[in-house]
Amino acid sequence: MDMTxxxxxxxxxxxxxxxxxxxxxxxxxxxxxxxxxxxxxxxGGFDDLRGLxxxxxxxxxxxxxxxxxxxxxxxxxxxxxxxxxxxARDYLGVVNQEKHLDLDEAWRFTxxxxxxxxxxxxxxxxxxxxxxxxxxxxxxAIV
Amino acid sequence: MTTxxxxxxSRIAAQVVSDFFGAYRRHDIEAMVEKxxxxxxxxxxxxxxxxxxxxxxxxxxxxxxxxxxxxxxINSFPNLFNEVHSVDANEHxxxxxxxxxxxTQQIAWALAAPQGKKFREPHLFLFHVDESGLIDKVxxxxxxxxxxxxxxxxxxx
Numbered sequence: 001m002d003m004t005x006x007x008x009x010x011x012x013x014x015x016x017x018x019x020x021x022x023x024x025x026x027x028x029x030x031x032x033x034x035x036x037x038x039x040x041x042x043x044g045g046f047d048d049l050r051g052l053x054x055x056x057x058x059x060x061x062x063x064x065x066x067x068x069x070x071x072x073x074x075x076x077x078x079x080x081x082x083x084x085x086x087x088a089r090d091y092l093g094v095v096n097q098e099k100h101l102d103l104d105e106a107w108r109f110t111x112x113x114x115x116x117x118x119x120x121x122x123x124x125x126x127x128x129x130x131x132x133x134x135x136x137x138x139x140x141a142i143v
Numbered sequence: 144m145t146t147x148x149x150x151x152x153s154r155i156a157a158q159v160v161s162d163f164f165g166a167y168r169r170h171d172i173e174a175m176v177e178k179x180x181x182x183x184x185x186x187x188x189x190x191x192x193x194x195x196x197x198x199x200x201x202x203x204x205x206x207x208x209x210x211x212x213x214x215x216x217i218n219s220f221p222n223l224f225n226e227v228h229s230v231d232a233n234e235h236x237x238x239x240x241x242x243x244x245x246x247t248q249q250i251a252w253a254l255a256a257p258q259g260k261k262f263r264e265p266h267l268f269l270f271h272v273d274e275s276g277l278i279d280k281v282x283x284x285x286x287x288x289x290x291x292x293x294x295x296x297x298x299x300x
Contacts, residue, residue, distance in 0.1 A: 037264075071269065073153075073238075076231045076239065078231075078269065106269070106284040108267060120241065120265075122265070122266075122267045122285060122286070123284065124189030124191075125289065126189065126287045126299060129288065129299045135298065136298055136299060137297050
């Protein structure tokens with residue numbers, strides 16, 4: 001019997017919280033549509049999503065992902081979460097200054113037959129830059 | 144627009160929120176506020192201004208913080224628009240909306256000086272509609288750096 005959409009998303013989140021990218025991606029469909037709006041990724045795919053999770057896990061070894069709210073609406077499950085950690089290597093082009101990140105995010109998942117088929121990711125890149133001590137959005141590698 | 148299979152309560156909640164966005168498109172802030180309870184909570188998560196001794200956030204109540212922000216937005220972007228892509232609701236009164244919001248800047252908005260530039264940015268809104276059919280929570284996420292970049296404001300304030 002297939003998992004409910006909420007159970008599928010919970011499995012993804014639990015693995016993400018543990019930093020286990022491959023297990024998280026095991027509930028993601030191979031033809032998933034990934035929109036990571038802060039990074040300008042529209043209609044991205046499986047590798048884009050896996051790459052994002054891998055970047056986060058690698059850049060913040062003390063990663064803490066706290067699920068704040070889960071809103072199931074049929075096949076769509078929306079999750080509010082907080083991502084926290086201390087930067088330990090360059091992240092999305094931002095030079096590592098060992099700053100602490102705490103970022104509120106919202107992820108909107110679409111699930112079918114126990115697999116995530118679409119995900120839209122929302123956070124404010126301005127808040128991320130501010131916490132990682134970036135001064136200008138067009139010079140993120142200059143400190 | 145996609146809409147989930149709906150119970151009566153979810154259908155009403157989705158309609159209330161759709162009407163809210165209709166009022167927003169008409170720039171009818173009073174109508175937007177009238178669709179909310181007197182004490183409705185408001186949170187625009189990316190709205191954050193760092194000062195030397197304090198941080199201002201877009202958190203509070205619809206009738207105080209929300210109304211001020213909506214009024215300021217429409218003043219700064221007289222052709223402000225929203226384009227709703229999906230409305231998903233459940234039997235508990237939760238409503239999730241994806242949309243684009245955009246406009247052309249005419250006067251200063253936050254720390255972005257007007258350069259006559261346009262923006263269009265994806266937003267995710269989370270609402271809760273109570274059993275009387277009024278919105279008692281408005282929360283939104285978006286990438287504010289995306290808006291500022293489109294407006295030509297490149298500093299991270």
